[in-house]
Amino acid sequence: MKKTIITIALFILFNTSIVNIGFVIPASTLSQERQTSFLHNIHRIQRVIGNKLINEQNQIIDSCLNADEVDGADDFVFTPEEITLKDDAFHGSDSLQFTEWWYFDAIFDNGYSIQMNVVVISIVDQYLVTARLSVYKNGEIETMQKETYIRSEFYASQSIPRVILDGKQVLNGYIDQITGEWIYNVAFEFDDAKTELQFIGTAKGWKGNTPISDWAVILPKAEVKGSITLNEKEVQVIGTGYHDHNWDVKIDACINFGWIWGKLSSDNYAVVWSLIMKTRLSGQPLLVVNNGTYEYINIKQENISIFTEDFSMENWRLLPHKFTVIVDTEEVSFSITMKTVATDHIGIGLIQYWRYHVKCIGLIKINSQTETVNEIQTVEFMRFR
Numbered sequence: 001m002k003k004t005i006i007t008i009a010l011f012i013l014f015n016t017s018i019v020n021i022g023f024v025i026p027a028s029t030l031s032q033e034r035q036t037s038f039l040h041n042i043h044r045i046q047r048v049i050g051n052k053l054i055n056e057q058n059q060i061i062d063s064c065l066n067a068d069e070v071d072g073a074d075d076f077v078f079t080p081e082e083i084t085l086k087d088d089a090f091h092g093s094d095s096l097q098f099t100e101w102w103y104f105d106a107i108f109d110n111g112y113s114i115q116m117n118v119v120v121i122s123i124v125d126q127y128l129v130t131a132r133l134s135v136y137k138n139g140e141i142e143t144m145q146k147e148t149y150i151r152s153e154f155y156a157s158q159s160i161p162r163v164i165l166d167g168k169q170v171l172n173g174y175i176d177q178i179t180g181e182w183i184y185n186v187a188f189e190f191d192d193a194k195t196e197l198q199f200i201g202t203a204k205g206w207k208g209n210t211p212i213s214d215w216a217v218i219l220p221k222a223e224v225k226g227s228i229t230l231n232e233k234e235v236q237v238i239g240t241g242y243h244d245h246n247w248d249v250k251i252d253a254c255i256n257f258g259w260i261w262g263k264l265s266s267d268n269y270a271v272v273w274s275l276i277m278k279t280r281l282s283g284q285p286l287l288v289v290n291n292g293t294y295e296y297i298n299i300k301q302e303n304i305s306i307f308t309e310d311f312s313m314e315n316w317r318l319l320p321h322k323f324t325v326i327v328d329t330e331e332v333s334f335s336i337t338m339k340t341v342a343t344d345h346i347g348i349g350l351i352q353y354w355r356y357h358v359k360c361i362g363l364i365k366i367n368s369q370t371e372t373v374n375e376i377q378t379v380e381f382m383r384f385r
Helices: 002-019 032-066 251-255
Strands: 097-108 112-123 126-137 140-150 154-156 162-165 168-175 182-189 193-201 206-209 214-230 233-249 258-265 269-277 283-291 295-299 304-309 312-314 317-319 322-328 332-348 351-366 369-383
Touching (some): 097 193, 112 193, 112 233, 126 193, 182 214, 214 269, 214 283, 258 332, 269 304, 283 322, 283 351
Antiparallel strands (some): 097 233, 112 126, 126 140, 154 162, 162 168, 182 193, 193 214, 214 233, 258 269, 258 369, 269 283, 304 322, 322 332, 332 351
8 A cells, every 4th residue: 555655646746747837828929820830739738648647547546446455465476478579569658657668688708798778768758769788898888878869760660579760770570480489680879889689589588567567578598699899890799698678667666666687597598587676675576487498487486585795885875796596496496696797887867777797606407407507697786766
């Protein structure tokens, strides 16, 4: 119920600031034709706001009616489901405000690694779109490139994974009709850096609903090949990658303290894990294991333990620098330790974000088969306060 009350407060604060905006048109400065056009646009925006307000209010009413007064009512049970290509298309939202993004990363054999994303932020159907590319060498940032686009420069299909920014195709995903492989061509281009990469999925994707958003892990593990160009110097790369997609992320995500998220893999297994932190000291874990190409296994919360250790000050915050993930079931068991190699910090107002490169060490056992984990991977920590 506490979450519902906070959600209502955020909603009222956010929407009051919108509906109280006044529009004054000095008749002496605008022609009759321009006044008519201006008023037409204002009325259109008011209709959009009105329709979305009704949708928001209905959602809040449903939340209030379904809220449980006992402690633990906000707990969730994560249940991954099958995906289709449409799950990685643009979803949008009926909400007044939402955020949606496509995320890719890869660790290459030559010490380079990259992270790429396209983020859509919408307020009353006005889109602000950013494309970001970060390139690392041995975990240390080499360059971060970012470009911002307005709605007219953004196109995203609502039926297939395809995004175009200012006339240039950034990502295009499809299923090979012969092999059944999920394949993505991803090309980010900026003044001082660009990537031309192909991701070929080697583990089955899945989707599910979390307290933060709808989330589809399209490629839990992928073979990645192509090139990175830095200051006109092209480097051929090959390695292991990952791709996911979040949508319908709303302002009430800030109710949480933040989240920690990561992944790791062995020869045939892939693990994606997350700890959604309701407070600094309490969290809701989720974890899915991919076994080979065609099977994924959901682990129940009570069988997941995620520990953060080795705290020290960084960027004026007390940060963990060691993570341990433990799973213990009859089918799956492992204990993986992740020690920090390097961190990269991004601050956006009150939102603080760190990307870690970590050394992952341990064993994964599924039934009677055991594999070794010994690799560099990434962990991300997002804090709202």
